[in-house]
Structures are given as structure tokens and as C-alpha cells.
Amino acid sequence: MNRLNLTSLLFGLAFGFLFAAAGFNQYDIVHATLLLEYLDPFFVMGSAVGTAMLTLWLLERRGWRTPLGGRLELRRWPAERKHIYGGIMFGTGWAVTGACPGTVAAMLAAGSALNLVTLVGILVGIALRDIVAQRAQRAAREPGVSSVVASEVG
């Protein structure tokens, strides 16, 4: 196992432990949170983001060199429509199942067999979105200029 995989395993372990210890992999806790009856998970996320944001800001400002991946480069995405469309779909699925990608894995690990169903649904959903995106790309390329674009994409 190389060093990147090993550190990913360890950070995953810590994340999964904290995640489950916060009760994020329990339907009743997630549901009560989204009903705004139990607010602690909002504080968990808020303080996590606050801590990480401050730490990353300091590291970025100092031009931190990571031991495994070169100079620190924080990933950022401009705001686009897809964030709203995707967010509405995602939020609806989240509300209905009380699950998101992280909780599904953590619920399964905690012995909740029904999450296999949700997991399969997620994989089908990802594949569907992939196919739709590919079709849209192809359609956009088609009218007349296909050869030019194809050579650019290479």
C-alpha cells in the first residue's frame, strides 16, 4: 500500500468514527435535525467548517508544501446553476431517506442492511447523471463544428 492510500485510510477512519459518534448514521437523528427539532449536527458542521477554514487559510497563506502532494492547492468551484439543480435533487433524496453518501456507508458498516438498497440507488443515480451529461456534451458538439471540437478535445 503506498503512502497516499495509507493516509487516506487513516483519515477515512477518523472521519467515519467522528461521523458515527455524532450520530449522523442514524435516521432518527438526521430526521430530527432536518425537522429543526435537534440542532447539534448544525453545530458539528459549523464548528468543523470553522476549524478547517481557519487552518486551511493559514496553511494557504504560508504557501504550505504537503508531504505527499506538492504545494497546497485548495479546490474551489465558481457558483453555477448545476449547484442549485443538483442541490434540490440531493436535498429531496436526503430528506426522504435520512441518508447521504457518507451516512449510507457508515449505516451499512453499523449493520443497517437496508442501506444496500440506498447504495444501489446512489450508484444508479450517478451513472444516470453521467450518461445524461455525456449526451448533452455530444449534442453540443454535433452541429457542423464537430471535427474542430474533437481535435481540441483530443
Add this chain to the structure above:
Amino acid sequence: MLDVLSIPAPWYIIGPLMGLVIAGMYAVSNKHLGVSGSYVQFVDRARGRPMEVWRLWFLAGLMVGAVLVAVLGEAPQFGLRYGRLGEVLPIGALVAVLFLGGMLIGFGARWMGACTSGHGLSGCSTRSRGSFVATVTFFFTAVMVTLLLHWLTGGAL
């Protein structure tokens, strides 16, 4: 199982530690923590694209961490139980709801490029504008749909 860990643990311990995990992963390996990216690997593989193997190790670690909590603390949804939703819905309907809900989660996460962790936690931490928009949208939608379900089911859900 062993009941040595009380769940949920206090937010002021869990939250900052979680923040350090997100920052730590960036600081050590220059990687953006996110769970849905791990699932994308399986679809990429099935469609003949190369995989990012470290994401699978991350997912494996996440599951081991959750097993540890289930052993030290509790696993209230063991087997076919599914909290209040499992009490309200018969098993057939529950399976259908979980599958369709899963599809919405997968499609939506792939569309916006990440999920609760990749946008909500890590993306907001890097001050990514797209992540702020995504996070506000999915939280707002999830709360609204949950309140609507609560109202429609007369408080059963």
C-alpha cells in the same frame, strides 16, 4: 454494543476534530475530502475509466470507523430496522422509497459535483462559492421537504 461511548457525543468535541481531519487531509496529501467521489469510482470503473484508488481506501476507513463506533457505542438500526421511517412504512414501500431516494441523492451529487462532505464540509472550508451555493440549496431543500412530509403524514414522520 459495549456502551462505553455515548452517542451522540458532544458537538464541541466532534466538530473541531472533524475540521482537523478535513484540514489534515489537505495538509498531508493535498486531497479534498468528499465521500461521493468514492462512489463515482465504481461507476467510472464500470464505464472503463481509470479509478482514483485512494478514494476507495478512504471509504474503507470510513466504514471501519463506523464499525468501531457501533462496537463501542450502539447500532440502533441493526438488521432491517430503519428508525421512525421503518415504523411508518411497510418493508416493500420502504425499499422502494430508499431506492428512489438513493437515485435522487446520486444524480444530484454527481450533478453538483460533490455531496454533504465535499461541498458542505470541505468545499465551504476552502471558501468555494459553488460549494456555498450547493450547501445552502441542499440544506434548505432538505429542511423544507422534511417539514412538508411531517405535515402531510400528520406528524407521523
